Amino acid sequence: MDKPLANPYRGDFLAWSGVCGFIGSGGGGGAISPHSHCAIQLVLGAPGGLRVQFGRRGEWVACAAALVPSRATHTIDVTGCDMSVVLFIEPETPEGKALTARLQGRLEVLGAEVVGEAARRVEHAWRVEKSRAEVNAICARLIEDISKTAPRQPSDPRVLAAVEYLRERVDQSVSLPEVAKVANLSADRFRHLFVEETGMPLRTYVLWRRLLHVWTLLSAGETLSSAAHAAGFADSAHLSRTARTMFGLPPSVLQMKGPLSERELAREPHFA
Missing domain, CATH: 2.60.120.10 (Jelly Rolls)
Structure with a gap:
């Protein structure tokens, strides 16, 4: 043992x-x-x-x-x-x-x-x-x-509309033309505007949102498998490969139990 x-x-x-x-x-x-x-x-x-x-x-x-x-x-x-x-x-x-x-x-x-x-x-x-x-x-x-940089947040209403669209579909596959249509732009113009406003290509932004959602769910007590599916990953193995690429560690050893998570869990309502 x-x-x-x-x-x-x-x-x-x-x-x-x-x-x-x-x-x-x-x-x-x-x-x-x-x-x-x-x-x-x-x-x-x-x-x-x-x-x-x-x-x-x-x-x-x-x-x-x-x-x-x-x-x-x-x-x-x-x-x-x-x-x-x-x-x-x-x-x-x-x-x-x-x-x-x-x-x-x-x-x-x-x-x-x-x-x-x-x-x-x-x-x-x-x-x-x-x-x-x-x-x-x-x-x-x-x-x-x-x-030595200044903080910057997306301000273009077309990009903000696209960001909201992505947040509502964090567990779904989305394409560049699909999101560009939400912004009423061509795919090529949207691609450049999105990077200009967010600092990230659309594909990378979607990945960040999914990983963020995973750890939000893990911090709330979800299992690794359920969090992976809820965030749009095929399975926990897919999530693990992605996390290793991003962080060098699998999510199985990074399920957080620190002061922030404990405080947030304590605030959640509990039902009998």
Whole structure:
């Protein structure tokens, strides 16, 4: 029989437009396997203890935080951290484009002078305030500060109509011409306008919405299989392959049970 982990991971899933990730404590399983994904990764550990390896045989580097470029093989070890935050930034967003140009395929280590104050604030918002909105806001501001970009939300009414259409059909297959018709645009014009407004191609945006929906359902107590189907994945194996591509980990080990999820579950009405 496997022994229980001495310091099991306990955390929450985070998501907003173009970014998702995890905040948690523990990590008794040790470093995850080397992997790569399409997202740019920002990882920080507080008050210390974070280690990052770039490449399959690179040297382990101790740091306060690190930026990992898109599609770069890497791994992280957060077992020495009281709290860790791992954020995945979509490369097509303004922040992602700025960071891609800055990193040029290289790992960048960030010092405590860059992330220390944000780490203290986000830990308080997570552990004490238990406010998802505040945690997201602090993390979003940190990404904006590091990437030197301004926040941007879709404002074109045609794109907003398309976004609402997609949200109502998160569990369904949709095509570019179908959504373009909702916006009263040609497929080609809509494709360019959607990227311009959201920072993401339509296909990537749909994937983000589905993954966000999965972890919302998991946090509410749904099983992995039911959450996968409800979010439009063929089955849990399809979801697992997608999550490994995006995060380097399967969703089966990322079912969140942190302070944010516990508070939200406690607020839900219970019926006899």
